[in-house]
Amino acid sequence: MFKKPIQLIKGKYGTIWEKDEQILLFVRRHWFALWPAYLAVFLMVAIIIIFIFLFYFLGFNQFLSSLDLVVSPGRIFWLIVFMLFLSLILFLYLSWMEYYLDITIVTNRRVIDIEQLNLFRRKIVATELISIQDVRSEVRGFFQSTLDFGTVLIQTAGESPNFTLRDLPNPSKVVSRISTAAAEDFNPSQESKQIKHNEEDLKKHENEFVEELAENKNNNPDEKIVPKTNKKNLRQNQDHKKQQQAAKSTNHKHKGEINF
Amino acid sequence: MIYLFSIYFLFLIVWFIISYFVAKQLMMYGFVGDATKTMTKFYFFISGIIIVISLIVLIII
Known part of the structure; x- marks a missing residue:
């Protein structure tokens, strides 16, 4: 998979993509164009x-x-x-x-088409992957067939504009990349899977903690219930309490001296 | 002779204005690490050589 760090292709006068977007495909037109x-x-x-x-x-x-x-x-x-x-x-x-300024970018969220039509005319169109309904490629004529380049058509839902990406090299590859990215965006992504995994881990730790508490209670019913995992914290608390008591006693002494 | 040179300088001014705008577009919309800067330098270097040679040739002939 083609991944490029965002910082490397950041525009000089601002970026057109968000910070956590990951670039999956970065294509220019075919040289024959x-x-x-x-x-x-x-x-x-x-x-x-x-x-x-x-x-x-x-x-x-x-x-x-x-x-x-x-x-x-x-x-x-x-x-x-x-x-x-x-x-x-x-x-x-x-x-x-x-x-050179005519670029098509596919990120893990959007498809961005930048077209430099002439010296003073530039067009940037972007659509969310989730709104893509249909992606297809078209290779027409002798030169396109022999040199493997063609048009990629992206049909979107609703008011989002339809895309016509002309003269792209390896159009079938581009289509498969866009459809895979769209499918990944539609299904639970790796990010959401990671969040789920973290939640499961948290629950597991909670259960372990409760079990530990129960075990301690059964073994030493008279003692204070101290889970193993929190022993360090308890020691720190005890040290803190001792320090506070010492400070109080010194205060009393001082007070006593003053009263006396 | 003066007319010839004035026509040539007028052409050079128009040529330079268009080149400036092309270079500006490339610098504005090019990405960091792109070949835009190298290409612009190369373009102005080649053009500069051609202009110098043309002036020398036009003065000598």
């Missing part, structure tokens, strides 16, 4: 190559020189090339940001 970025890189490189080809091999350079421009054509060419490069890098950075 970044295909627009790959396509953009391919297109940009193709455009730059075509541009160089046009400029140096098809005589576009000579044509621009014949126009008697104030600025040399070489400068214009390199300016456009550098602008294209910077735009390409910026686009890649933006795509990576959208990919």
Whole structure:
């Protein structure tokens, strides 16, 4: 089971989960979901190559020189090339940001879906595991089947929103993890089992204490009933009483001296 | 020449503003121990090299 300490993935500007929540699954989209970025890189490189080809091999350079421009054509060419490069890098950075901040988290209480739709649009939806009614996955098409990624659909009860988690890797695994977590949340969890166990222990100790008391009473009917387990406490009490008596006697002495 | 450089600087200003907002989003919503900081440093390092080279090339040619 995938467990990560909460402190490690705590957001810089506050957390979206509670303190005692435990993360069971932390998934980002499949790498293939970044295909627009790959396509953009391919297109940009193709455009730059075509541009160089046009400029140096098809005589576009000579044509621009014949126009008697104030600025040399070489400068214009390199300016456009550098602008294209910077735009390409910026686009890649933006795509990576959208990919990286798009996260699905399954905790032992909730399913949280964080979607970074664009630079200034972010959506966070969370639902309690207890309100989940149905979880299913859908793998469609050649790429999804071969690379094993797809959509996970979560149907919830009541007013809670339904979830559509797109491009998740290993969708069947994600479904099994969510359904297991939901089942654990619905059935008595380990925590409640632990509480029950502690209660049983307490009752057992109580019974032992009562039995001990009864035994002591039967063995020494004249003596004070002192359970074995409380002997230490009794000794401490006796010591305390002795100290109090000593203090009283000294007080009497002092009082006597004063009265005398 | 001045027009060419002013166009380029205008482009650089717009480019820097967008980059700043992307970096800010990553720093704001990235998690502790994530690759967001490393990626941002790498991005600005590569971009800085490209900008310096572009300025040198544009001045020399």
